[in-house]
Amino acid sequence: xxxxxxxxxxxxxxxxxxxxxxxxxxxxxxxxxxxxxxxxxxxxxxxxxxxxxxxxxxxxxxxxxxxxxxxxxxxxxxxxxxxxxxxxxxxxxxxxxxxxxxxxxxxxxxxxxxxxxxxxxxxxxxxxxxxxxxxxxxxxxxxxxxxxxxxxxxxxxxxxxxxxxxxxxxxxxxxxxxxxxxxxxxxxxxxxxxxxxxxxxxxxxxxxxxxxxxxxxxxxxxxxxxxxxxxxxxxxxxxxxxxxxxxxxxxxxxxxxxxxxxxxxxxxxxxxxxxxxxxxxxxxxxxxxxxxxxxxxxxxxxxxxxxxxxxxxxxxxxxxxxxxxxxxxxxxxxxx
Numbered sequence: 570x571x572x573x574x575x576x577x578x579x580x581x582x583x584x585x586x587x588x589x590x591x592x593x594x595x596x597x598x599x600x601x602x603x604x605x606x607x608x609x610x611x612x613x614x615x616x617x618x619x620x621x622x623x624x625x626x627x628x629x630x631x632x633x634x635x636x637x638x639x640x641x642x643x644x645x646x647x648x649x650x651x652x653x654x655x656x657x658x659x660x661x662x663x664x665x666x667x668x669x670x671x672x673x674x675x676x677x678x679x680x681x682x683x684x685x686x687x688x689x690x691x692x693x694x695x696x697x698x699x700x701x702x703x704x705x706x707x708x709x710x711x712x713x714x715x716x717x718x719x720x721x722x723x724x725x726x727x728x729x730x731x732x733x734x735x736x737x738x739x740x741x742x743x744x745x746x747x748x749x750x751x752x753x754x755x756x757x758x759x760x761x762x763x764x765x766x767x768x769x770x771x772x773x774x775x776x777x778x779x780x781x782x783x784x785x786x787x788x789x790x791x792x793x794x795x796x797x798x799x800x801x802x803x804x805x806x807x808x809x810x811x812x813x814x815x816x817x818x819x820x821x822x823x824x825x826x827x828x829x830x831x832x833x834x835x836x837x838x839x840x841x842x843x844x845x846x847x848x849x850x851x852x853x854x855x856x857x858x859x860x861x862x863x864x865x866x867x868x869x870x871x872x873x874x875x876x877x878x879x880x881x882x883x884x885x886x887x888x889x890x891x892x893x894x895x896x897x898x899x900x901x902x903x904x905x
Contacts, residue, residue: 715743
């Protein structure tokens with residue numbers, strides 16, 4: 570156990586020392602022919618944090634830190650995780666490509682003889698943009714659509730919430746689509762929960778293609794990327810035809826997202842609430858089956874499968890299919 574107790578100096582033990590420590594522990598734990606779980610947990614708890622990180626990164630130590638794994642099992646886990654990430658990346662890229670195709674098909678549609686002049690406002694100061702948005706929001710009568718891939722600080726969100734609640738009170742329908750990354754901080758999470766409690770509809774997607782607002786399907790506010798001098802800003806477009814184009818992009822992304830729910834402590838710690846059908850979906854996902862294969866196996870539609878996946882993630886307290894699979898495997902809900 571000397572190698573495990575005295576790793577190389579620095580943030581991470583030398584690879585040779587870590588390998589030697591791992592092999593020594595495996596030999597000692599399995600020497601008797603039967604693993605003593607209590608003794609193994611006790612020895613792993615005394616292990617230096619640097620060695621624990623080295624083993625965890627290589628999947629040789631279970632996420633809970635209470636059991637060593639074999640190299641072949643660790644390799645299978647690592648390959649499966651990367652395969653899932655690749656599938657998710659390909660899926661997200663396909664959705665974004667479809668959304669861009671839809672937008673281009675609308676933008677390149679035949680022009681009408683009558684041309685419409687589009688009023689454009691451009692702001693380089695975000696404070697001035699917010700002031701203008703407050704003026705426009707007060708004019709909203711029917712619908713407010715929003716996409717968010719990030720949120721401002723808590724003070725700005727608090728001021729924005731007051732205006733949003735006033736719009737809801739005036740009968741304006743608010744639908745907000747945000748990315749998973751954007752809702753992780755506490756301030757955005759509280760802001761979205763307050764919106765939902767007041768009647769707004771909020772959905773979360775793995776990624777969001779744009780940062781924009783659409784007011785009454787007639788006005789579009791969209792963040793502009795950095796220009797040639799590094800400047801950035803916000804553009805406000807006053808045009809119903811242009812707004813309709815961006816509404817198609819929003820609707821496409823909205824339909825693929827799942828409802829945002831407030832996560833509470835203790836969720837996702839037991840699989841007893843999963844139905845037999847939901848467990849079967851998890852088992853098929855663990856084999857790397859694609860959505861169409863799973864839907865065919867269950868004899869259900871793609872919409873029904875998406876609903877089942879949303880239910881599974883809700884019950885497990887996860888925010889993505891990958892996280893749901895990892896959680897299900899950790900809880901022993903699917904076969905290894």
